Amino acid sequence: MKKLINDPQNVVAEALLGIEAAHPDLNVDHQHKIIYRADAPRRGKVGIISGGGSGHEPLHGGFVGLGMLDAACAGEVFTSPVPDQMLAATKLVDGGAGVLHVVKNYTGDVMNFEMAAELAAAESGAQVVSVVTDDDVAVQDSTWTAGRRGVGVTVLLEKIAGAAAEQGRSLEQVAEVARQVNANGRSMGLALTSCTVPAAGKPTFELGEDEMELGVGIHGEPGRQRVPMATAREIAEMLVEPVLADLPFTNGDKVIAFVNGLGGTPLLELYVMYNEVNRILTGHGVQVARSLVGSYITSLDMAGTSVTLLKVDDETLSLWDAPVKTPALRWGI
Amino acid sequence: MKKLINDPQNVVAEALLGIEAAHPDLNVDHQHKIIYRADAPRRGKVGIISGGGSGHEPLHGGFVGLGMLDAACAGEVFTSPVPDQMLAATKLVDGGAGVLHVVKNYTGDVMNFEMAAELAAAESGAQVVSVVTDDDVAVQDSTWTAGRRGVGVTVLLEKIAGAAAEQGRSLEQVAEVARQVNANGRSMGLALTSCTVPAAGKPTFELGEDEMELGVGIHGEPGRQRVPMATAREIAEMLVEPVLADLPFTNGDKVIAFVNGLGGTPLLELYVMYNEVNRILTGHGVQVARSLVGSYITSLDMAGTSVTLLKVDDETLSLWDAPVKTPALRWGI
Amino acid sequence: MDDMVSTAGLNQWIRAFAELVAENKDSLTDLDAAIGDGDHGANMHRGLQAAVAALDDTKPATASTLLNKVGMTVVSTVGGASGPLFGTMFLRMGAALGDTAEVSLTQLATALRAGLGGVVARGKAEPGDKTMYDALAPAVDALESAASTGVDKADALKLALAAAENGRDATTPMLARKGRASYLGERSVGHQDPGATTVALLMAAAIRAPL
Amino acid sequence: MDDMVSTAGLNQWIRAFAELVAENKDSLTDLDAAIGDGDHGANMHRGLQAAVAALDDTKPATASTLLNKVGMTVVSTVGGASGPLFGTMFLRMGAALGDTAEVSLTQLATALRAGLGGVVARGKAEPGDKTMYDALAPAVDALESAASTGVDKADALKLALAAAENGRDATTPMLARKGRASYLGERSVGHQDPGATTVALLMAAAIRAPL
């Protein structure tokens, strides 16, 4: 394992020190491993927090700031944070208008956030609403499973709900915007290589020189199937077609198209992918209203990509376009 | 080789299609492989172009836009563009106030840009001034070599000179700002793994599981020495100390500190690095006025990092802080 | 009386559980690597080390304060799925017991039943979903019936352990329907559930303590 | 007259050069991989394929238009260090020759001398820097002295080739002071320079053509 780290046990704590030093607009609560807006709580504004296991940077800490998250809780690598963290974050950002919890659909995350919400209600009286993202079409959605995983849509949701909160909307309104984003978004990912968890010291899974894992999760969870190495064009088909079919997205739909890198994939390749994705969408009569190309929800050093499509209306687009000022997404300010 | 590409020969052309599709503010001249501002030429503004071999994305194409570059010429992977490209770009962005060429110090880049400048003078009468970046302290700077390589400072220079041009300064003034940035900046890089050039299909160099290449160039050029794998703290010392000693940077200096990822290194690790870099600088009494943490000048899929320090005064800082609107760097607008 | 469990005994139980998890940390992680994300051993170990440290610090004097402290600590240090699940289990056990210095076998069975209820409330597991439920539910059943039929403490705990181990083994052929393993669908079949394995260790700890 | 070189002959020379580079593409690249960035073979091949295509298209009728076309094409398609260097060499040769359909051996030597001057003007190489200069300069010297002493064309070209090959071989022990190889410092010693190797191919092509 070759990583720019000191001690595998301290990666998250040390990265938080780095984030704190690099971003004067952000504060860090090192005890609770929380990154939060230096100006929190914002009186009268709905607070938005998220969190999850670390290793997906810039998600979530890189999305803290004006127009997006108020705080992010960092768990150990690939391990959900504990309720104390979300409770502390909730208190930090509660400006009296309530707090939205953005939770990716993993059993651990859901339960820990749930306990935090219960504690918040009991302890601080903060009003909390949780919205769970579950956009990964690689997982069969049935009552017989833990349900779909929350992946790329989480990034888009945090931006769009963040803009709604910044406008002064109520907790229920912001939560409804968030639910709509999750309902209208779908994703699928593909790995060219495994990631290596620092504490494990070796790759999570083995993948031959001629194989790819289609439908991989952002923790290196197995996907739909292992397929032979293919071209960007073929990979784009494998990812976009199931995503389109699932919602379904149809001729005339407007979307935000998000081509994401999984951490070890350079931008050059993501643009080659984006060209293919865009071509396929155009072929289906799906209109790309906005795009996002880059590594925003990653899986440590995994090489690979995911494609997220979000069906949007003008209202959602104007929330997407609203100013945002975070380490990883910034415009309009 | 596992890459998200179609044909190794077409990577650059296809990535340009992706960039064009993803960024409505940018135009692409596919014949000349030029990315340029959709609103070019800007009457009365000094135009700034740069370019070089591809594989360093977002450099340079991701820095085209308001407040930074007017155009970027994309060569084949790791191969300098040809004079025709820089000539065409010069003509595209010449708004009557002259054009600055930002050239990284590699023999090929320098000569091709030089020919382009000669052709521009002859053909279009555009006034051209070239500024060469050569900030890599890993290379001995002597009259007996091609001189130091241009690396991380190039990113900072394009931003700062871009702001000066946006203010309406003259060509000579903008060039002087650029020269000052190069004179006050130093960098050094380190590779944990080799990169793989698509056309070559195999890693450029071999590095053992316990080895790192200290002082590596952004094309996988060999560095100062091959050293045993070390911690982030030790690596930060190996990079920062030679950089500090070279200018030299001294107690009381204000700097922009730039911790860069080489393409295959995740952000989590870069923040761990930044924490160490910041600690060392603080120990030397060097004050970090601004920071930049991310993968901005890369070497395809190479895992590793580079550290760039730029000594700044308030004037330079205000140019750094000025609005910029490009795919890879954006603030204030 | 012989069939009573003192607070000191409960304290020993948690310590023995922490020991057994420490001893089996790597094999728990291997089980989780096969059908999950390979952190179950590390997760439980982190939480139980913290729980033991908390007991050292606070020396709880009653059954309920002791189990509450353990539950709180597990919730606050484990994360993932097992943190809320095992944490809630201990918290509900504590709540069921009240402020007494010792509890009867029947009360202990009742407390474990409440703990099981907490696990279900939290995780919505049903029998056969291939989770910790599948080891815990039979153990609770066994302990309850032993207590109600007057079996003595040592034998009752052996019956509970045997039931937990049977339940644990029965998870192997199951198809996972909860937690991370459910993403694997058919491919989860043939692997023993890590959480159920930890439940068997909890029952083994009651004998090792001894309770 | 026998010692004159026709435009058709120059045309053949460039084609033979392109052939030789194509045949040696991989070994040129290997030489460059050892002390540079491993693209010299691909660079020159790309440029010379384009030059041949340009000659097919435009069928230049004079020595100067032909060499100009080759120079322009090399500059416009190669990139890197060798594009401007070889391109400028051909451009300066063209400029030196003027609008004639055939040139004497002396004129050819003068043109190559001008080409060498272009390489130096562009790249500032000095003797012993371990570059293409170290093969080209001795070849020009040899051709000039052969032409001035009245050696016939075929023998003069053989002398030029031998000088180029000696110059090429002499680059092996040199320490690079120009181009990418200079980053290697001491480690550049013991490797043959790729650009010098290409110059030897250019001279060999004059014989293969034949000029």
Ligand SMILES: Nc1ncnc2c1ncn2[C@@H]1O[C@H](COP(=O)(O)OP(=O)(O)O)[C@@H](O)[C@H]1O
């Ligand atoms: N919904 C659930 N109900 C009951 N137990 C569950 C549930 N989901 C997961 N588990 C248990 O949790 C165990 C996994 O715990 P652990 O690996 O620590 O957490 P994570 O899955 O978050 O990494 C599984 O083996 C299973 O026994």
Ligand SMILES: Nc1ncnc2c1ncn2[C@@H]1O[C@H](COP(=O)(O)OP(=O)(O)O)[C@@H](O)[C@H]1O
């Ligand atoms: N300054 C220079 N003057 C003369 N020749 C040079 C100079 N720099 C490099 N060369 C020649 O160019 C060759 C390398 O060309 P090439 O690999 O195509 O370009 P690059 O170095 O840009 O990849 C070297 O082998 C050397 O002969």
Ligand SMILES: [Mg+2]
């Ligand atoms: Mg986990």
Ligand SMILES: [Mg+2]
């Ligand atoms: Mg090159």
Ligand SMILES: [Mg+2]
């Ligand atoms: Mg697990």
Ligand SMILES: [Mg+2]
């Ligand atoms: Mg080369």
